[in-house]
Amino acid sequence: MNYSLQKCPFCFGHQARLIDQEMGFKVECQCCNANGPIKEVRIEAIESWNSLSEEIAKACNEHASQYATKLKALAQKLAPLSTRIQS
Numbered sequence: 001m002n003y004s005l006q007k008c009p010f011c012f013g014h015q016a017r018l019i020d021q022e023m024g025f026k027v028e029c030q031c032c033n034a035n036g037p038i039k040e041v042r043i044e045a046i047e048s049w050n051s052l053s054e055e056i057a058k059a060c061n062e063h064a065s066q067y068a069t070k071l072k073a074l075a076q077k078l079a080p081l082s083t084r085i086q087s
């Protein structure tokens with residue numbers, strides 16, 4: 001198992017730190033102050049932070065592929081128009 005911290009999903013910085021506080025543990029980005037959820041167990045705080053990072057990356061990839069599909073469709077619509085302008 002790899003319990004190293006993923007980069008911050010909000011600022012993409014590599015300054016995430018595990019914080020030990022009264023209520024439990026959480027991961028906090030030292031760059032943008034983003035917080036992971038507070039957990040009783042150290043490893044759970046790390047896993048929550050890392051899964052947050054993966055979920056956001058996945059959501060970004062899905063958005064990017066949706067835009068790519070829309071752009072391709074738009075390019076196909078514009079292609080005949082471009083030919084007409086050039087002739």
Ligand SMILES: [Zn+2]
Binds near residue numbers: 008030031034
């Ligand atoms: Zn950050």
